[in-house]
Amino acid sequence: MTQKLNQDDSGAALNSDDITERGLEWNRVPAAIWRARRGILRPVTRLDPVRFSDLLGVDRQVAALRHNTERFLRGLPANNVLLWGARGTGKSSLIKALLNEYVTEGLRIIEVDKNDLLDLNDIIDDIRDESHRFVIYCDDLSFDAGESQYKALKSALEGSIELPPDNVLVYATSNRRHLLPEYMSDNDNSKVVDGELHHGEAVEEKISLSDRFGLWLSFYPISQDEYLNIVDHLFPAVQERSALHRAALKFAYTKGVRSGRAAKQFYRAYSGEFN
Structure with a gap:
């Protein structure tokens, strides 16, 4: 992946120390956003300063996310994470607070829009040999009928003949638990065999994507x-x-x-x- 343009979206020049011939200088850059049209990772220069202490009513989710991320930073097995539930309940803020908490311990975040997930494997290829630990962050992730970008995500999470790199996880937020639209007709081909429920192909396809996230964190409307x-x-x-x-x-x-x-x-x- 080549860094084609040495300026941000506003046209302002980026710090030359942040970009080298081989890509971003991750010792200096805490986060980046993938700009697919230009084929670059744009360094983030202004982080949202939110901290975990600013977030109320999500102690359980914070504890689980911290535990998983700390395992990841120590080089232990850790899960991809899906934060799903009601809108405005702090899902995205948790990711921002996570970066502020662990940036000095080597955590880096790359934000990728849902529409650009076809580039996900190329992005991962460029960071798999870096010493830092990367979270690929997809905000408001969901797919409508007919969209196929989720197949690239499935492959990156699990499904390729190549194991995912040890230094990359995917954290996504969504209002949908299974990320894909669900209809009553999806259950038409479900059946019970010997007391066990067997879903039809449509349901299995939708569940197979969210199942690749080993940790689900749910968020509900507040009182x-x-x-x-x-x-x-x-x-x-x-x-x-x-x-x-x-x-x-x-x-x-x-x-x-x-x-x-x-x-x-x-x-x-x-x-x-x-x-």
Whole structure:
């Protein structure tokens, strides 16, 4: 994979120390984004500073993700991870916090868009001999009927005659547990044989993709109390909590959802306006 262009998407020149003839200088670059049209990994220069301590109500998911990642960083067997569930519940934030937590221990993240997964094996080939540990990150991963990019992902996870490299895992977020659309008609060919359920080919195809992620972390809609706890965390100095809570609940009502994302958006809209 050749680094074709020495500038970012805005046209600004990248630091020459970050890019060498053989690719990115990973000692200096904590993360990169794959730009398929230009065939380059663009270094990320501004990381989201979110930390695990900023995320409320996801202690179980944080603990499981940390455990898996720490095994990976120590060179022990570890799983590809699927973070799935309700929107706005912190799935993407966990990945960002993970990088901030472990970047000094050699963790690097490469973000790849779903539409660019056909390039996944080429990206992996270019980093398989690096000393750093890489998480390939796919955000909001799901596939509609007729899309075939998931086949490249299946091959990269498991399925090729070549073992995946020890220094690469895939972490993906999705609103769908099985990543592919599921229909009632998919169950038409399912049957019970000797008391065991045997799925039809359509169901087996859809399950086979998500099954390649050894660790599933589920995220569910939060309660009103959990939503207000996040709001309180974002507004620690506010004394008049009742007014703050009324405004936060009204904001969530207009959004149609109570979530950590909605609480953060409320903070961006009203920080500094409550005493």
